[in-house]
Amino acid sequence: NWTLEIQEGSQSPWRTLFKFKVEEYFLDDIQAASYYFAKGFNGIFRQYVIASKRFPVSEEPDADLRRLIMFRGQVTEKGGSQPDKVVLELKDEEDRVRALNELFGIERNDDEIRHVRKEARLESY
Numbered sequence: 001n002w003t004l005e006i007q008e009g010s011q012s013p014w015r016t017l018f019k020f021k022v023e024e025y026f027l028d029d030i031q032a033a034s035y036y037f038a039k040g041f042n043g044i045f046r047q048y049v050i051a052s053k054r055f056p057v058s059e060e061p062d063a064d065l066r067r068l069i070m071f072r073g074q075v076t077e078k079g080g081s082q083p084d085k086v087v088l089e090l091k092d093e094e095d096r097v098r099a100l101n102e103l104f105g106i107e108r109n110d111d112e113i114r115h116v117r118k119e120a121r122l123e124s125y
Helices: 028-039 093-103 112-115
Strands: 002-007 014-020 051-056 065-073 075-079 084-091
Touching: 051 093, 065 093, 084 093
Parallel strands: none
Antiparallel strands: 002 014, 051 065, 065 075, 075 084
């Protein structure tokens, strides 16, 4: 087995990101698993609007990396040597659309916003 680990800054501990088995996989297997994970009825990407953005904490070449994560009704900042913190509590879809634009640089038009599945809207959590 192989393990892919990352370190989010020189002072941060190593963290396991993926584990791989040394077995032969075919393209059809990978595509089927990916499709189900991304589009399956109970898949996480159909149930929630999720965003993630990594950024360095300073301009230094070996600076710690932090990550902004939008999941459910919160935007959190994690990683590096600093403690995790909640950056923003999202009360409704308007807050979430604003956070996607201002914090993640993702702009959505009215038609795209209107097509967020009812089950993935903040009001349904």
